[in-house]
Amino acid sequence: MKRQKTDRQKTRGISLKAVWPMGLALVGLAVFIFITISVSRLLEARSQAGPGQEIKLKAEQKKEWTGNQLSPLHRIPLNDEFNQKIVPAAPNALPFSARYSCEPCHSYTTISQGTHFNYKNRPAVDRRTEPWFLVDDKTGVQLPVSFQKYPGFWSPEKLGLSDWKFVTLFARNLNGGGPGEPADEDQTPDSRWNVSGKLEINCLGCHHRSPLQDHSEWVKQVMRENFRWAATAASGLGEVVGMASRLPSTWSIADGPNPDDHEWAVVPQVRYNPNLFDSKNNAVLALPRPEDDRCLACHSVAPRQARSRAEVDRDVHLLAGLKCVDCHRNDLGHEMVRGYEGEKLSHSTLQVQDFTCAGCHLGQKPEKGGKGFAGRLGAPRPAHRGIPRVHFERLACTVCHSGLMPKKEPQPVYTSRANRLGIFGKAVWTSDYPWIVEPVFVREADKKVYPERMVWPAFWAEIRDGEPVPVDSQEILAAAPEVFNLKEKVASLLNSLIPLAEEGLYPGVIISEYLFEPNVDGGLKTRLLEKSPVARKDKRNEFLLVQVKQEEVKHLIPDFNPDEPPAGIEDKILSMLQNLRTLSNGRQPVFLIGRYVYRITEGYLDKAEKAGEPAPAPEICWLEGEEFKPLLSDFQVRNLETIGSGPEILTEEQVALALKKMAEAKPERKYAYVASGFVFSLDKNGKLKAGEHRAARAITWPLAHNVRPAQQALGKNGCTDCHSPNSKVFFGKIEASSPLKTAHRDSRLGADLMKTGPLFQFLFGFTFLVRPAFKLVLAGCVLLMGIILVAVVLKLAGRLSGLENGPGKNSGEE
Template sequence: MFRYAFGVLILLSVVGSCTVLPASESRFAQTGSRSQYTHWIDLYDANQRRIDPTDPKAPPYSPRRTCGRCHDYEAIALGHHFNAVQKAAQPGRPGEPWLWTDSRTGTQLPLSYRRWPGTYHPSDLGISAWDFMLKFGRHLPGGGPGEQELAMDPPAAKEPAPKEAPAKEAPAETSKPTPTPSGRWQLAGKLEIDCMICHSNNHGYSMELWSKQIEDQNFAWAPTVASGLGFVEGKVSSLPDDFDPAKVEENSRTKLPTTTYGSVRINPEKKVFFDVVRQTSDNVCYYCHTTRQVGPDAPPDWTCDEDVHLLAGLACADCHRNGIEHHTVRGFEGESHPTGQAVATLSCRGCHMNGADGGRFGAPQPEHKGLPVVHFDKLSCTACHSGPRPAQQASGVQTALAHGLGLSSHDYSADLAPGIVQPVFQRDGGMLSPYRMTWPAFWGVLHKGEVTPLNPEEAHAALRSTLRVRKGQTLKEVLLDVKLSKDEKKVILGEPRAAVADAELTEEEKAKLAERINQKALEEFQTKLAKALDELKKIVKQAGAEPVYIAGGKAYRLGADGKPDVFETEAAKPYAWRLGHDVRPARASLGITGCFECHEAGMPIFEGQVTAVSPVLDAQPRTYAMHELAGFDKFKLDAWNQSFQGRTAFKWMGFASLGIVSLVLLWYAMRGLASVAGLAYRKP
C-alpha cells in the first residue's frame, strides 16, 4: 500500500511541475524576435468589453484592457515613469521635481511623490491627485496619480461603483475655497498608462491633443484622441458635479463625451491597426526632456548642437533602456537596478573607461593625456563634458516639465516662471558635478522653527483682494506697474526735460526714471507683503504659528513694528538636481586647453556667480559663488590656484635640476670608473 501511495505522490509532483513551469515563464504572448510585430487587434473598454469601432455609441478604448491582454500592465505600472506614487518604490537619486507655479501669488513650489529632500509631497499640502493631474497631466504618460488610489485620498464612498473604483480627493487641513468633488473622477474616468505615447510609430500621435483632453477633464478619452484613433465631442469639465449619466435623455446636450472612431485603421473584422515600435524614438523623449537656454546671453536655439551621442547615431533608449518591467536605466554611476541586473556599463564611466565590459556601441576609450588621475576621484564625467560650459554668471534654463515646452504657446519668454539656472557646481560624496537649481517660493506657516507651505489655492483665495493680480498678469508685473507723477519727474530730470515725451528721452534719462520706478515698486512690495502676511493670520489657526513668505532664498515674516523682517530657514534653501545632458564632444570639454581653464583666479567653475531667481522683487538678490555652494575653502582654493601660476617654471626648474643632478652623478661615476681602471692598470 505504501508503495502505491508513494508512486501517486511522485506522479502528482511531476504533473504539477509540468503544469507550473509554462505559467512561471509567462502568461502573456511573446514573439521572441527582434522584428516588429504587426498589431491588428481588438479594442476593449475599461469594463473589459470588446468595442465595435463602427458603433456610433462606442466607448473610448482602454490601454489597460487592450494592450494588457498581451502585455503585463501590472509590471509596466511599476516602472520608473509610473511608480512615484507607490510607497514601495525606491526614491532613487533626486531628480527634477514637479514645480507648481502660480504667478498670481508668486509661487514656485517643488513637489515630488518620491519625497526627495528639499521637495514636498503633494498630499502633505492638500494637493489631491485630481489637482495634480490637471496641473501636470500635460507631461505625464498616464498611470500613477492618474489611476492610483493614493494614500492621500480617502476610501471610495460606500455606494455602487465600477470594479476599479476611482480615487477620491484628499481633504485639506483647512477647507479649500473650491473643493474638487470626488464625483469628478467618476465622470472623467482614469487616465491610464498610454503605451502609444512612447511606442507609437505613427507620427500622427499628438501630445497637444492629449494635453487638451486632460484640460477638458476627459481622462478616459485622452488615449483615443491623442493616438488619432477617433475624435471626441463634449467635455467633462462642462458637466455639473452631480451629473448622473444614467439619467440622461437621448437627445440631451448635457451628456458624457461621445467617441467616433476613424475608419482608415479598421479592417473588415473590426480590428484596429496600431503602428507599434519596440524602442522609443528620441522625438518622444524630447517631449518631456527638452531643455533650452534663456536669458540675455543665451544662444539662439538653431545654433545649439544636440547631445554628441545622438549626433554619433545613438538613440536615447540605447542607454536608457528597460525590459517589460519598464525600470528605465537612468545611467548614473552606482545605480542599483530594481531587477538586480548589472547596469554599470550603461553609465559614462562604465562604457568609456577601461573596464572589461566597457566599449558598448563602439564607444571610444578616452586617453586623457596629461590629466592627473586624481581628477577621476574628484570630478564626475559630466563636470567636464555635460551641459553648457560654465560662465561668470549661471544662465537661465527652461525645461519641458517645468515650463510646458512642447506645447504651442505665445509666451516662452526668459522670465517665464519658474526660474531655474545652470550649471551650478556642487559636491556629493566628494565628487564635483554640474546641477540645475531653483529656489522655492510660497506662502507658508512657521511653527516651532519649521516652515510648512500652504495649499497654493488656499493661499490665493486668502490673498486675492490684497495682491490684486488680474487674470493674465503676474505678481511681479503688478508690482512694477508704477506711474511717476509730474512732480517726481521734475525732481529727477528737471522741469524742462520732465515735459518731454518718453520716446524722446535719452538713454541716461530713461535709466534714471527706471531706477525710481524700481525703487517705488520695491516699496510697494514691502507694503503688499506686510498686508498679505497680516491677512494670512486669519487662516493660521495653530497656536504659536505665524504666516511667512519664502522667495529667492529669503524668508519673510512680520516684525514687531508690523513690517516684514528677513530671517533664515532651511525652507528657503535652493533645490538642485544633477544634469546629464547635453554631452559635449571632447574638443568642447572643460579643461581641453589646459589646467588654467580651472586652476586660475576667477575661473567660472569655482568663482562663477549664482544669483537666486525670485518671482517677486528683491533689492539685493541672494548671490552665491560656485565654491561656496560646492563647499570649498576659499583660502585653500586661492593658494592652490596661485601655485599654478609658476607651475610651468617649476616644471622647467625641476627638469633642469634633474639634469644637473644627473650630470653630477655621471661625473662621479666616470671618476669611479677611472679609479677602478687605474688600479687595474697598476696591478703587476
C-alpha cells in the same frame, strides 16, 4: 605475529587506533565547514533578496523576447475600459483602454512598476531627479513637489495634494498609471474620477510611431479632465470633443451623452478615424521602441537666452546617431536605466553598470573580471591626458562633459516639465517660473561633485512651531486679491481705453523707463525704452498713457478744444468711460479737459464745468467724492516701476501688504513668504524682515544632458579652464532668483557648494599662474639629475665590466 605488528607500528610511529579518531575529526570538521558555508550563503542570499524575490526569479526565467530584431506592426483589436472590442464606426464608441488593449500580450501590472508610472514607490536609493513644481505666477509660488524623500522636496502628502489634485496639476507630463489610477480606497472626496475616468498608462504616448501622435493634444485633454479619452485623442486614432471638467460630478460614463447640451457641458465623445482601422475593426499601429521626440516632450532643457532653436546644440550622443533608448533601456518592467554610477534597479534584469558613461566609454572595470572592452555603441575611449586621478575619483563625468558651459553665473533654463515646454496652441504655455539655473556644481553625500540644476523655493507659508508650512496660494489670493492682481488690473484698465486709440494701435502706459502693454493672456508685457518721455527719477508715481504699435508710440489721450470738440471724439470718450465703469469699483470714471469734466450720467455723456482750477492737460481720472484721483493708483505705479522689465512678479511692498492683510484676516496665525533663500515676515512694527531657515534653501538635482563633445569639455584648454584665481567654476556667483524683487538674496560661490573652500581654491588657482615656470624648473632638475645618474650608471657599468679601471689600479699599473 603480535610482536611483528607492534614492530611495524613502531616503525610507522603511529597506530590505527590513533588514526581513526583523527579521521573522524577531519570528516567532522569538513562537514562542519560545509554546513557553515552553505548556511551563511543561504542567509546572505536571503538578506540581499527583498520580499518577492522568489517570484522575481521565476519571472526572470521566462524569456520575453524571441530574438526577433523587428518591432511588429500591431494589428490588434482595441478594447474599452469594459474590455469590450471597439467598433470605430459605432455611435458613442468609448475611448480605448491601454489596460485591456495591451494586456493580452504585455502584462499591464508588470509595466505599471516602471519608472514612469510608479512615482509613489520609487526606491529610496533612487538618485534625486527633477521634482514637479507647483507654480502660481500671481502669488509668486514655485514649490518643488516630489514623491522622493530629499531635503527641500515637499511630498504631495505634506501639501495635502490628493492623487486627484496631483494628476490635475501635473498630468500634462504624466504618462498615466500610478497616481492616475488610484485604488478605490485612495479616492478622496475632492476627486472626480467617476467623471474623468482613470488616467491609464498611455503606452502610445511613447511607442506610437505616427505623425498623428500629439503631446499637445494629450495636454489639452488632461487639462479638460478628459483622462480616459486623453490617450485616444493624443494618438490621433480618434478626435475627442467635449470637456469632462464641465460635467456635473454626478455624471458617469454609463450616463452617456447629454442630448440637451451641445455647447457648454458637452460630454466627451470620440470620433474614430476609420482609416486607422482595418476591415475587422482592428487598429493598425506601428509601436517600435520610442523615438527621441517622445522622450523630449517631457525631458528637454533649453537655455533661456537662446532666441531660437537654431542656437541650441543637441546632445552629442544624439548627433552621433544614438537614440535616448539606446542607453536608457528597460525590459518589460519598464524600469528605465538612468545611467548614473551606483544605480540599482529593483525590477529589471539589466546590468545597470553597462550603461553608465564608464560602462560604454571605458568598458567594464578590470576588477569586475577581465580587461573589458570599451567602445560600446561606438563610444570613443577617452585618453584624459594630463588629468590627475583625483578628478576621476571626486568628479562625476558630467561635471566636465554635460550641461551648459559654466559662465560667471549659472544660466537660467527652461525644462519641459517645470516650464511646460513642448505644448503648442494659441496660448503661450511656457511659464517663466520656476526659475531654474544650471550648472551649479554640488558635492553630494558620496563626496563626488556633480553638475546640477538649482531652484530656490518660493511659497507662502504659515509658521507652525517655527517651521514654514506651505499655504494654498488660493487662500492668499483670496485674502489680498488687489495685491496680486496688479498687472491684470492695469491691463484691464488699459484695455478699457481702446476706444481712444487709433486704428491698429493699442493702449499702453509708460512708467519710468518701461512701457507696459496688455498681452493676450490678460497680463502685461514690459519693454525697456531707450529714451522715455517720462524720464524723471525725481518725480515718482507718474505715468503716461500712450498708444503703441510695435515700435510706434504716441500719446493716447486726445487734446482738443472742448468748446468745439471734433466729430466723433465724444463718442470715443463715452465708449471709454463706459468700459471703465465696469472696473470702477464704486468710483466714477471721468475725462478732464480744460475747464470741463466728461462723465456718464444716466447712460449719457455729460459734459460739465469743472470746479476749481482747469486741468493743465487732458486726463482720465476717477472721481471719488469731490476728489479726482489718477487712473492708476500710486501703489500700482510704484510697484510696476519696481518690477520693471525684470522677471520678478512681486515687490517687497506687495509681500508686506499681503502679509498684513493675512494677519488681519487670521490674527491667530503667523504667516511668511519664503523666497530668494530667506523667510520674509513682518516685524513688530509691521515692516518686512528677512530671516534664514533651511526650508528656504535652494534645492538641486543632478543633470546629465546635454552632453557636450569632448572638444568642449572642461579642461580641454588646460587646467585653467577651472583652476585660476578668477575661475568661473569655483568663483562663479550663484545668486538666488525668485519671483520676489528684493535685495535679500542668498548668494554663494561655486566653491561653497563643492565644499572645497574658496581660499584654498583661490590659492590653488593662483599656483596655475606659476605652474609653467614650476614645470620648467622641475624639468630642469629632472634632466640634470638624470644626466648625472646616467653618467654614474655608465661609470659603474664600465667599472663592473672592466672596460674602465679604477684610478687606483690605473695608477698602480703606471
